[in-house]
Amino acid sequence: NAGVTQTPKFQVLKTGQSMTLQCAQDMNHEYMSWYRQDPGMGLRLIHYSVGAGITDQGEVPNGYNVSRSTTEDFPLRLLSAAPSQTSVYFCASSYLKARANTGELFFGEGSRLTVL
Amino acid sequence: GNSVTQMEGPVTLSEEAFLTINCTYTATGYPSLFWYVQYPGEGLQLLLKATKADDKGSNKGFEATYRKETTSFHLEKGSVQVSDSAVYFCALRRGGGNKLTFGTGTQLKVEL
Numbered sequence: 001n002a003g004v005t006q007t008p009k010f011q012v013l014k015t016g017q018s019m020t021l022q023c024a025q026d027m028n029h030e031y032m033s034w035y036r037q038d039p040g041m042g043l044r045l046i047h048y049s050v051g052a053g054i055t056d057q058g059e060v061p062n063g064y065n066v067s068r069s070t071t072e073d074f075p076l077r078l079l080s081a082a083p084s085q086t087s088v089y090f091c092a093s094s095y096l097k098a099r100a101n102t103g104e105l106f107f108g109e110g111s112r113l114t115v116l
Numbered sequence: 117g118n119s120v121t122q123m124e125g126p127v128t129l130s131e132e133a134f135l136t137i138n139c140t141y142t143a144t145g146y147p148s149l150f151w152y153v154q155y156p157g158e159g160l161q162l163l164l165k166a167t168k169a170d171d172k173g174s175n176k177g178f179e180a181t182y183r184k185e186t187t188s189f190h191l192e193k194g195s196v197q198v199s200d201s202a203v204y205f206c207a208l209r210r211g212g213g214n215k216l217t218f219g220t221g222t223q224l225k226v227e228l
Contacts, residue, residue: 004159031213042218043218045216048215050213058215092160094214103165103167105152105214
């Protein structure tokens with residue numbers, strides 16, 4: 001039961017570097033999303049996707065890009081890392097179709113990113 | 117816009133004590149409400165949910181009742197255990213999509 005798999009679990013970057021956080025799910029979920037978790041701020045939605053080829057912005061999209069070429073994968077790209085992007089990132093997925101959509105999101109274990 | 121307000125933590129309790137974590141929300145219409153739990157070093161997982169007014173969600177001894185009149189969804193447990201130590205997030209979903217709005221989280225520490 002792999003569920004939602006995120007890699008890497010830990011990463012340290014220097015300001016200005018780029019990197020990609022990987023997310024894969026094996027539950028055939030239509031919906032995938034990225035959140036960041038910061039102390040005192042809870043989880044904030046960065047980007048989301050309702051299916052392959054479809055992405056949209058969430059609450060805090062600046063500095064991040066996403067793509068959804070397959071149902072299974074939803075990578076998050078940091079184009080030029082900044083210290084303000086130091087955070088814990090979570091990928092989450094769920095069903096969207098009405099009969100299967102309970103509203104439950106399935107989360108990965110998180111990726112802790114530090115930008116120096 | 118939508119928002120969720122939770123009581124600040126950390127909340128520290130002795131084992132077998134009664135737990136209440138307050139959650140209130142702001143949203144138009146009739147959102148679905150959720151409690152998620154995050155154990156140390158793990159991702160969030162759904163604890164319970166309620167989709168309409170007066171619904172009670174329950175799981176693992178935890179309960180929460182959707183109160184439309186007070187826009188609240190307080191989490192309760194009659195007797196906490198050390199294994200309940202975690203961060204608890206209240207969240208709402210408004211509309212047909214699965215974008216959730218989360219509260220800031222409340223850390224619970226249960227001591228022997």
